Amino acid sequence: MSKPGTHIIFNGELIPIDQASVPVHSRGLMYGDGCFESFKAYKGKFLKLEDHFNRLMQGCRYLGLEVHFGYEDFKSKLIELLEANCLVDEDAMVRVQCWREGERGYFSASEDASWVTTCAPINEKNHLIKLATVSVRAIPSQALERKYKLSNGLNYIQAAREAHALGADDALILTLDDYISESSTANLFWLKEKTIFTPSEDCDLLPGITRNLLIELISKQTEYSVEEGKYQIEHIQDADAVWVTNSIREIVPVLRVDETLFDISHPVIQMFKESFELYKLNNLS
Numbered sequence: 001m002s003k004p005g006t007h008i009i010f011n012g013e014l015i016p017i018d019q020a021s022v023p024v025h026s027r028g029l030m031y032g033d034g035c036f037e038s039f040k041a042y043k044g045k046f047l048k049l050e051d052h053f054n055r056l057m058q059g060c061r062y063l064g065l066e067v068h069f070g071y072e073d074f075k076s077k078l079i080e081l082l083e084a085n086c087l088v089d090e091d092a093m094v095r096v097q098c099w100r101e102g103e104r105g106y107f108s109a110s111e112d113a114s115w116v117t118t119c120a121p122i123n124e125k126n127h128l129i130k131l132a133t134v135s136v137r138a139i140p141s142q143a144l145e146r147k148y149k150l151s152n153g154l155n156y157i158q159a160a161r162e163a164h165a166l167g168a169d170d171a172l173i174l175t176l177d178d179y180i181s182e183s184s185t186a187n188l189f190w191l192k193e194k195t196i197f198t199p200s201e202d203c204d205l206l207p208g209i210t211r212n213l214l215i216e217l218i219s220k221q222t223e224y225s226v227e228e229g230k231y232q233i234e235h236i237q238d239a240d241a242v243w244v245t246n247s248i249r250e251i252v253p254v255l256r257v258d259e260t261l262f263d264i265s266h267p268v269i270q271m272f273k274e275s276f277e278l279y280k281l282n283n284l285s
Contacts, residue, residue: 007084009077009117012069014084020116027108028099032152034113035059036097039209039247041119044079044088045284051209052247059148060098065113067098077117085119093248094119099151122248128264129244130256131183132168133233134159138181138204146204156184170244172233172257175204179230186244186252187211190236191224191268197235200228210245217275224268233258241266251276 008017027033037056039046046052053071060067069077074096082088096117102110136159144150156171163171163184170183182188182205189198189211196218201207218226236242242254242262251273253264 003086005085005120007081009081011114012077014080025104026099027102028097028151030104031106032150033063034065034097034099034151035063036095036149036151038093038095038149040122041078041082041087041092041094042280042284043090044082046078047280047284048209048213049075049285055148055209056096056098059150060113062145062148063100064111065098065100066111067113067115081117081119087119087121091122092119093122097151128253128255129169130167131170131172131254132163132166133258134162134171134173136162136171136173138173138175140176141204146206149206160184174233178232179203180233180236181205183244186246186249188236188242188244189214190239190242191266192239194224196224196226197231198226198228199231203230208246210247210250213279214245214251214272214276217272217279241269243269
């Protein structure tokens with residue numbers, strides 16, 4: 001029987017991981033010339049999978065990459081991969097990586113792409129995090145499109161390294177003009193009285209699929225409103241509660257931002273966690 005991590009999907013074929021081979025001069029390795037998606041498999045089912053697929057395709061088009069698989073084939077390959085790795089009956093993290101095939105050098109006329117899909121069990125982490133504001137700034141959208149998960153993550157890596165050196169779990173990243181953008185792994189939300197705030201897409205962030213879903217869930221109830229905008233660090237320090245969202249960890253309370261502590265058991269966080277669980281119950285497929 002196979003074990004988790006023993007098989008991958010490589011260019012559409014299920015193969016043992018030790019049979020995979022990528023040249024050392026691959027453009028993905030040398031330049032990070034590609035894009036990816038990562039998301040959670042819920043015992044063989046998925047949440048907003050079509051949104052993840054569409055964003056991956058849009059990222060490929062932005063980079064000028066040609067990929068040759070459609071949504072239904074993509075989904076069936078995911079199930080095949082989870083079954084081969086004995087992960088169809090537990091939660092798992094899935095990553096799909098695409099990169100350009102072609103010659104070395106910054107310019108390449110090649111539109112050919114290779115792709116690989118991997119999966120792994122989810123190792124549960126603490127259900128809260130500490131954030132530290134770092135000196136590394138968000139890449140401006142004028143320099144690089146921020147709507148897609150592009151492969152070169154050095155900016156996030158450096159931000160995360162600085163945050164860990166400051167004793168935090170993750171980085172709070174600001175824009176070049178000092179507005180709150182995101183963390184290195186997630187989108188940010190915070191509560192003040194009856195309003196929930198989150199940075200707008202003008203703040204050079206990746207607009208996450210879980211972020212968009214939570215905004216949709218907030219808009220469906222009347223007690224709280226959501227405002228997207230540009231906010232400086234003082235705005236979040238005055239919050240009643242803070243949390244982050246991404247597709248793997250969903251909704252996670254923030255214990256601390258720099259030296260400011262927050263209520264991780266605030267009922268609003270619990271309310272939206274419950275709303276998220278109810279949405280999943282009715283929409284996993």
